[in-house]
Amino acid sequence: MSGLLERIAVGVDEGRLRPLDRALADWCLRHGGTPAVALAMVLANRALEDGHTCLQIPEPGPALPGERPFMAADAFIEALTGSPLVGGPEAACPLILDQDRLYIERYWRYETRLAARLNTLAATPPAPVDVTGLLPGGADFDYSRVADGEPHWQAVAAFTAERHQLCVISGGPGTGKTYTVVRLMWRLIRAALQRGDAPPVIRLAAPTGKAAARMMESIRDGLTAMNLDAESQAACPQQASTLHRLLGFRQGSVRPRHDADNPLPADVVIVDEASMVDLPMMAKLAEALPDHCRLVLLGDRYQLASVESGSILAELCDAGGVNVYSPAQRQAGGELLATLPADTPSEPLPLRDHVVTLQTSHRFARDSGIGRLASLVNAGDVDGTIRLLQATHPDLAYSSDSSERALDALCDEQAQHYLQLQQVTDPAQALTLIEQRRLLTATRVGPSGSDQLNQRISARLAHHSGAFEPGQRDYHGRPVIITRNDYRAGLFNGDTGIMLRDAEGNLRVWFRAEQGLRRLLPSAIPHHETVYAMTVHKSQGSEFDHVTLLLPEGGSTSPTRELLYTGITRARQSLCLTAGEDAVREAVGRQTLRGSGLALRLQISSR
Ligand SMILES: Nc1ncnc2c1ncn2[C@@H]1O[C@H](COP(=O)(O)OP(=O)(O)OP(=O)(O)O)[C@@H](O)[C@H]1O
Numbered sequence: 001m002s003g004l005l006e007r008i009a010v011g012v013d014e015g016r017l018r019p020l021d022r023a024l025a026d027w028c029l030r031h032g033g034t035p036a037v038a039l040a041m042v043l044a045n046r047a048l049e050d051g052h053t054c055l056q057i058p059e060p061g062p063a064l065p066g067e068r069p070f071m072a073a074d075a076f077i078e079a080l081t082g083s084p085l086v087g088g089p090e091a092a093c094p095l096i097l098d099q100d101r102l103y104i105e106r107y108w109r110y111e112t113r114l115a116a117r118l119n120t121l122a123a124t125p126p127a128p129v130d131v132t133g134l135l136p137g138g139a140d141f142d143y144s145r146v147a148d149g150e151p152h153w154q155a156v157a158a159f160t161a162e163r164h165q166l167c168v169i170s171g172g173p174g175t176g177k178t179y180t181v182v183r184l185m186w187r188l189i190r191a192a193l194q195r196g197d198a199p200p201v202i203r204l205a206a207p208t209g210k211a212a213a214r215m216m217e218s219i220r221d222g223l224t225a226m227n228l229d230a231e232s233q234a235a236c237p238q239q240a241s242t243l244h245r246l247l248g249f250r251q252g253s254v255r256p257r258h259d260a261d262n263p264l265p266a267d268v269v270i271v272d273e274a275s276m277v278d279l280p281m282m283a284k285l286a287e288a289l290p291d292h293c294r295l296v297l298l299g300d301r302y303q304l305a306s307v308e309s310g311s312i313l314a315e316l317c318d319a320g321g322v323n324v325y326s327p328a329q330r331q332a333g334g335e336l337l338a339t340l341p342a343d344t345p346s347e348p349l350p351l352r353d354h355v356v357t358l359q360t361s362h363r364f365a366r367d368s369g370i371g372r373l374a375s376l377v378n379a380g381d382v383d384g385t386i387r388l389l390q391a392t393h394p395d396l397a398y399s400s401d402s403s404e405r406a407l408d409a410l411c412d413e414q415a416q417h418y419l420q421l422q423q424v425t426d427p428a429q430a431l432t433l434i435e436q437r438r439l440l441t442a443t444r445v446g447p448s449g450s451d452q453l454n455q456r457i458s459a460r461l462a463h464h465s466g467a468f469e470p471g472q473r474d475y476h477g478r479p480v481i482i483t484r485n486d487y488r489a490g491l492f493n494g495d496t497g498i499m500l501r502d503a504e505g506n507l508r509v510w511f512r513a514e515q516g517l518r519r520l521l522p523s524a525i526p527h528h529e530t531v532y533a534m535t536v537h538k539s540q541g542s543e544f545d546h547v548t549l550l551l552p553e554g555g556s557t558s559p560t561r562e563l564l565y566t567g568i569t570r571a572r573q574s575l576c577l578t579a580g581e582d583a584v585r586e587a588v589g590r591q592t593l594r595g596s597g598l599a600l601r602l603q604i605s606s607r
Pocket residue numbers: 142145154171172173174175176177178179180218362363
């Protein structure tokens with residue numbers, strides 16, 4: 001493997017590799033590493049950047065992007081063994097080799113610590129649950145929409161979260177995750193008050209400020225609809241925070257205030273949009289829970305995983321299967337689970353009693369184009385997806401033309417909508433207008449990337465309205481999205497605002513806030529961008545009435561099934577998909593597979 005640095009230098013020149021790859025390899029070689037170790041360091045770092053927790057050493061052998069394998073996988077593992085820079089589990093080395101998985105040391109620790117904590121939570125003896133209120137005719141769940149012979153999965157989810165310290169509730173859009181946790185909270189509070197105990201301290205959190213605000217809004221609506229008595233109402237959480245804030249991260253620090261030595265003051269922690277939580281954050285959260293605390297994770301197993309490393313929610317769901325339970329769980333659920341088909345005799349899944357998958361969307365009708373499209377994409381049904389797209393549905397439009405001319409027409413259409421903003425001076429009305437529709441795209445760069453689309457739409461608006469110059473940064477009617485958390489300003493990654501001129505002619509930026517609206521000077525808002533179009537990744541945790549989703553043709557980063565599904569399910573009322581048939585086929589057929597050892601570390605815990 002001589003000449004590694006030279007080969008990397010060529011890769012950097014050709015744009016296949018980054019200067020960082022060269023620096024990492026160089027560092028390894030200067031610190032006693034062999035070329036194999038230097039390659040291992042480069043590939044492990046690249047794996048992390050691609051969202052993997054570790055490098056699953058590939059067969060037939062490890063290779064730099066665009067090159068043939070340097071050596072066979074077995075020989076590579078042997079070459080790493082004994083290096084001072086590579087150790088086995090628990091070693092204090094920059095790289096950890098754990099069987100055929102290679103980790104950057106910190107990530108091996110996150111993974112093993114998270115698995116250990118989850119195993120402890122899952123192994124806690126189940127609590128007895130009074131299922132009376134959960135059954136048909138009980139006070140807690142309405143059975144009028146449940147099909148005959150089907151369990152009420154929302155009631156099963158509440159039962160599971162009461163019975164176990166660890167519970168994952170997965171469901172697509174509108175399947176009632178919030179509806180369920182509102183009832184779960186009420187049951188927990190009511191049971192405590194009936195026992196004469198203090199109500200449990202329930203903390204609500206989400207990975208982004210936007211998702212936290214949406215979670216609180218849905219929970220508030222749900223609580224209002226339930227019309228609780230004043231005491232129960234007061235015991236319900238009044239706020240949802242970001243995980244950063246919940247754990248008490250200080251600006252610029254990776255160590256939170258709450259950890260195993262200073263656990264969170266909470267009896268129940270409920271995390272929404274858990275698919276967006278990465279491995280380091282999930283490990284820190286799990287460690288900061290006090291021993292008795294319940295952890296309830298809500299999310300959609302089929303959505304895109306976190307932008308950073310790990311796909312924790314999907315892995316936990318895989319470790320739980322889809323609504324298969326142990327005999328003990330079925331017995332404890334009694335009538336609640338009586339209609340389930342007999343248990344299959346396959347190998348029991350480690351988290352089978354801890355994961356509930358909600359099945360019915362209360363947002364989309366059974367024949368809704370958006371709902372059906374989402375299901376077909378999830379199922380990986382390529383032909384079914386294409387057939388559906390070619391049929392007519394009131395809520396779904398499809399165009400296979402993603403040519404330059406089609407992109408132009410798309411940008412014109414978007415600009416026509418946003419032209420209305422030039423006449424609007426009321427910030428609430430302007431915010432509603434920008435939240436109604438969104439152009440989503442798979443990537444940030446390239447002709448159909450969000451950067452260029454935003455420029456094209458802005459240029460058209462400048463031309464049509466004559467109100468500002470093309471290329472002008474700040475102008476009346478400019479929608480902006482925050483791209484970095486700023487705790488001092490109270491603005492978070494993903495928050496959207498609108499720039500409007502006030503009566504004195506000064507530009508101000510308006511955001512939705514807990515109590516109404518906030519007004520800020522353009523210079524006072526943290527990192528932000530114009531947002532007519534955004535990537536599907538950025539749209540996670542948000543929904544819009546009308547979505548136009550664009551998939552690029554070819555390109556370096558091909559869209560995956562998860563990306564397509566996430567884009568589709570951002571639409572509440574209508575979806576227009578613009579993508580060549582080949583791009584759709586490719587995306588539906590390509591699933592995200594992330595290297596991780598978490599699943600292997602989860603133990604059978606069901607009793
Ligand atoms: N069992 C039910 N009976 C009647 N209405 C329901 C039921 N479950 C959910 N809903 C209604 O369906 C809508 C969506 O529910 P909810 O917001 O809880 O879903 P969600 O899974 O949290 O959605 P999202 O994916 O947007 O986070 C809400 O208006 C809710 O009141």
